[in-house]
């Protein structure tokens with residue numbers, strides 16, 4: 687059973703960085719001494735096992751699943767249950783069972799935080815999450831592009847209709863700032879995060895820069911100490927922890 691503060695990372699559009707934000711936020715909270723779970727609810731498009739560099743499968747005990755741990759975070763993903771990177775070809779009711787399974791049949795232990803990496807949009811899985819995990823709070827991720835933020839607003843409106851608290855908005859890929867330069871380049875436009883926060887009557891929690899992944903690392907999407915995103919994610923974890931208290 688899930689305990690602690692459940693935070694769903696959602697968006698309207700795909701590819702805006704939900705999984706990257708979910709992973710780095712979970713790892714930052716764990717680094718700050720919190721007990722953290724990360725559930726990959728992007729059931730068709732799961733990517734968390736790869737991002738966390740996990741290739742072992744979870745074991746079971748007394749009919750319950752023991753989550754796999756990496757970077758101090760307990761993880762569960764559809765990727766652990768299927769073989770050979772096969773596509774998931776399930777319809778609505780089975781997806782709902784999986785959401786229930788991940789929340790109820792895993793030995794999560796006492797948690798401070800549970801981060802849910804949601805699929806893009808407002809489909810079946812988002813609905814099932816609202817039903818099965820009603821205590822969840824939401825963070826909406828958008829890019830600075832105004833169109834992306836208008837699409838993201840639908841995910842926010844769905845959260846409001848389900849009576850979930852919206853913790854705030856994260857604007858990802860906000861700008862690019864070359865190392866040792868004060869110049870910021872707004873490659874994807876400006877203002878999407880502020881516009882979305884205003885429309886949903888919430889705050890912008892972070893504006894995260896574009897930073898290239900460290901391809902030589904085993905976990906290129908987890909930003910290490912020598913990156914600017916490491917600092918941004920550490921700050922974000924603190925902001926969320928303060929906000930939730």
Ligand SMILES: Nc1ncnc2c1ncn2[C@@H]1O[C@H](COP(=O)(O)OP(=O)(O)OP(=O)(O)O)[C@@H](O)[C@H]1O
Pocket residue numbers: 697699700701702703704705706707728731733805806858859894895896897898899907
């Ligand atoms: N701040 C950033 N700087 C540079 N690259 C980034 C940043 N955030 C995300 N990316 C890259 O953008 C791509 C999409 O990110 P990610 O997979 O996290 O998005 P998503 O919203 O989860 O996608 P999907 O909708 O497919 O689930 C990835 O290649 C990721 O490494």
